[in-house]
Amino acid sequence: MPLETVRLDRVFGVVQTSQNREQVTLFGFESADRKAYSVAAPGKPRIESGMTITAYLAEAGNWQTLIGWRDHENGVIVCKPEGPPSVSAQSRPS
Numbered sequence: 001m002p003l004e005t006v007r008l009d010r011v012f013g014v015v016q017t018s019q020n021r022e023q024v025t026l027f028g029f030e031s032a033d034r035k036a037y038s039v040a041a042p043g044k045p046r047i048e049s050g051m052t053i054t055a056y057l058a059e060a061g062n063w064q065t066l067i068g069w070r071d072h073e074n075g076v077i078v079c080k081p082e083g084p085p086s087v088s089a090q091s092r093p094s
Helices: none
Strands: 001-007 010-019 020-032 034-042 052-057 067-073 078-079
Touching: 001 020, 010 034, 010 052, 034 078
Parallel strands: none
Antiparallel strands: 001 052, 010 020, 020 034, 052 067, 067 078
8 A cells, every 4th residue: 555644845726626527626736855736636625735644645656646645633534435426415306
């Protein structure tokens, strides 16, 4: 399991959008001498400069394969929900 702990020294380009009908937040970051662009985090997580996370990457070192992370400050786990997207209350049959 490729886990990587990083401190997000600088965060930039945070945009909420959808990919494959799932909500994601795209962002870039700098951490020490590393820079990553257009990283897709599932949902609408807190992403701020200065936070430390331990990320689960499907491929070691490749932030384009981010599966999720654990925020060291508050213990929140960010990950894609298991199973198909839920049906909204407005589109459920009566």
